[in-house]
Structures are given as C-alpha cells and as structure tokens.
Amino acid sequence: MNIDAAAAGAQTGYNLRSRFPSVSESDLGEIVRNYDRMSFVPSSSKTAVETLGIPQASEATAKRFERCLAATALVVRTHALIPCPAGFWLEALPSAAGSDAVERLPSIAGGIGTAFLVTPQHMVTAAHAIDEYWIGSSAFVFDLHAGCLRQPEDDLPLRYEVPAYNVAFGSTVSEHTTARRSDDIAIVTLKEPTSRLGVVIANLNRLVAHQEVAMIGCARMQPLTIVAQTEQGPAPxxxxxxEDIIRTNVDSFQGNSGSPLLDAQGHVLGVHVGITGDGRDNGSKSSPDGSGVAVASAVRVRVIGDRLAKIGAAILT
Structure with missing residues (x-):
C-alpha cells in the first residue's frame, strides 16, 4: 500500500522518509550550499524548509498518523527552552549535510530523545535516554515539525519556535529500569495533565511477522519524522x-530512542529502544533481509500497560 502518493494533497510540514532514504551527490552539494546561505540570509520558515527540499508527508499520510503525531514529543532539558513572545525558542544546530533526508534540518540543542503520551499525565520513553535524577527539569515539546524553523530578525541564528501550550514539563519517573532490553522503558509523570489525547494502542493479538510498521520520532534531535512507506522506498x-520485544528493520538514529513503533494504521505496538544486532544483544549489526539494515527492537506495549497498572494508571483509547 502506497501511503504517500504524490498527488495525495497539500504538504503538512512533517518530515517523511522510507526505510532506505538516499540523496544524490548533486543534491548533497545543493544542500550544503543552502546551509551556507541560511546562515546569513533572513528567510521565513516556509522559505527555509522549501529551500532545503525536505521530503514532507502528504495530508493523507499525516491523517493516518495524526493522533500519534499529536501525542509524540521531543524530550529536552528545560534550560534549552528560551522564552520568547510566542512561547519558546529552541536553538538550532546546523550540521554538515549527510546522505539522507534526516540530516537536512538543523538538530535541536538540548534534545535528548523522543517520548509519547499514553494518558493525559503520563509519557513513555526509553529509560536509557533519560536520567531519573533530572527528570524534574525536563520538558516535552509537542507538534515539533519543519515549519517551526525560524530565522529571527537582526541576524540572530536559526531557531525553532514553539508555542507555550505545546510544551509539558516532567515531574517524576514512575517506572525506570534498564536491567534488560525488555525493561528499557520509563514512565514519566507530568507536572500537569495535558488536554491532548494519548496514542491508540494496537491489537497485539494480530501482530505477525513481516507486517508493515512505521515509526515517528526525533531522529538526530530534529523535528518529528514519519518513517514509513514512500514512493521512494519500502516500509519497514x-x-x-x-512476548516482550518486537524486532524490525526500521532504521534508527540517536534521538529515536523512546519513539512509538506503529502498525500501518498508526496504532502503537511498542516503544523503540535501539539496535539489537542479531537478536542476542551482542552489539553486532546483522540484517534480517540481506538489506544491510541492522535489526531494531521495541518493547511491546503490553509491558507498558503492566507498568502503568502498577501505578494505578491506565491507557485510554
């Protein structure tokens, strides 16, 4: 099923990439030149994003994943939030353009990983991505997409701008363990409940090998990207x-830890925790299909539900 037909409608601002993203050498040269121009030429968010040629999800694709997009956030330390009239700025860190679409946007200073909302007051992420000792000074930035990129006046550096209502603040960690990969999850209680809807949970009884999956996360501490089937590449x-772990061939980068792993309908199967190598967690990187893509693992959402039950919370769908 092609979930991002070119004619499916207007673009949304959310990045889109397939399992095997690639950029030609000529494209890379243009990207580097555009970064040089962006460092000193004032431009609007729209112009900046169009200049970089970011592949973006169509309205049809964003609609499919809209609830999870709205419930997924970048985890940052609160010191990275710069107050501004519209809410907060996050410092952008342009880096050398790489070989895939993820590297076309500047990274975000203070970014730590990805998390998603499961109840109005509980976030789930990978335990190895956070520290329970500083979770009281953490923030979760929602609706972070390429359209948030700004170049302020007076030759100030590039920044991402987010309204205050899109930022929630952490209070405590209810569950936090990294004893085993299947335990590598953390449930963070927010200081205040949000008005957002949590993710929709998949029917785990229907999970089968080789079924299509997707992932939403802040790869390389950049705005949310949907990793799914595109016209340029297959779905993971x-x-x-x-019982505890799902292994996929979704490509993973720093910042993806804590991302929701989804089925083709946008329902959550688990939380992404990293690369598992050949399934024995020994650090080697094998490929299940000969593609050269390492195997990634996600803690199944059943484990998350059990942890929530321990603290008297439940996933609302």
Whole structure:
C-alpha cells in the first residue's frame, strides 16, 4: 500500500522518509550550499524548509498518523527552552549535510530523545535516554515539525519556535529500569495533565511477522519524522517478536530512542529502544533481509500497560 502518493494533497510540514532514504551527490552539494546561505540570509520558515527540499508527508499520510503525531514529543532539558513572545525558542544546530533526508534540518540543542503520551499525565520513553535524577527539569515539546524553523530578525541564528501550550514539563519517573532490553522503558509523570489525547494502542493479538510498521520520532534531535512507506522506498516490517520485544528493520538514529513503533494504521505496538544486532544483544549489526539494515527492537506495549497498572494508571483509547 502506497501511503504517500504524490498527488495525495497539500504538504503538512512533517518530515517523511522510507526505510532506505538516499540523496544524490548533486543534491548533497545543493544542500550544503543552502546551509551556507541560511546562515546569513533572513528567510521565513516556509522559505527555509522549501529551500532545503525536505521530503514532507502528504495530508493523507499525516491523517493516518495524526493522533500519534499529536501525542509524540521531543524530550529536552528545560534550560534549552528560551522564552520568547510566542512561547519558546529552541536553538538550532546546523550540521554538515549527510546522505539522507534526516540530516537536512538543523538538530535541536538540548534534545535528548523522543517520548509519547499514553494518558493525559503520563509519557513513555526509553529509560536509557533519560536520567531519573533530572527528570524534574525536563520538558516535552509537542507538534515539533519543519515549519517551526525560524530565522529571527537582526541576524540572530536559526531557531525553532514553539508555542507555550505545546510544551509539558516532567515531574517524576514512575517506572525506570534498564536491567534488560525488555525493561528499557520509563514512565514519566507530568507536572500537569495535558488536554491532548494519548496514542491508540494496537491489537497485539494480530501482530505477525513481516507486517508493515512505521515509526515517528526525533531522529538526530530534529523535528518529528514519519518513517514509513514512500514512493521512494519500502516500509519497514516486523522481523520477529517475543512476548516482550518486537524486532524490525526500521532504521534508527540517536534521538529515536523512546519513539512509538506503529502498525500501518498508526496504532502503537511498542516503544523503540535501539539496535539489537542479531537478536542476542551482542552489539553486532546483522540484517534480517540481506538489506544491510541492522535489526531494531521495541518493547511491546503490553509491558507498558503492566507498568502503568502498577501505578494505578491506565491507557485510554
């Protein structure tokens, strides 16, 4: 199923990439030149994004994943939030353009990983991405997309701008352990409940090997990207699974830890925790389908539900 037909409608601002993103050498040269221009030429968010040629999700694709997009956030330390009239700025860190679409946008200073909302007051992320000792000074930035990129007046550096109502603040960690990969999850209680809807949970009884999956996260501490099937590449898929872990061939980068792993309908199957190598967690990087893509793992959402039950919370769908 093609979930991002070119004629599916207007673009949304959310980045889109397939399992095997690629950029030609000529494209890379243009990207580097555009970064040089962006460093000193004032431009609007729209112009900046169009100049970089970011592949963006169509309205049809964003609609499919809209609830999870709205419930997924970048985790940052509060010192990275710069108050501004519209809410907050986040410092942008332009880096050398790489070989895929993820590197076309500047990274975000103070970014730590990805998290998603499961109840109005509880976020789920990967435990290894956070520290329970500073969670009281953490923030969760929602609706962070390429359209948030700004170049302020007076030759100030590039920044991402987010309204205050899109930022929630952490209070405590209810569950936090990294004893085993299948335990690598953290449930963070927010200081105040949000008015947002949490993610929709998939029917885990229907999970099968080789089924199509997707992921939403802040790869390389950049705005949310949907990793799914595109016209340029195939969707990632389930390689194997156990009672606690799902193994897929979704490509993973720093910042993706804590991202929701989704089925094709945008329902959450688990929380992404990293690369598992050949399934024995020994650090080697094998490929289940000969593609050269390492196997990534996600803690199944059943484990998350059990942890929430321990603190008297429940996932609302």
């Amino acid at each position: 898929f389930v390689h194997s699974f156990t």
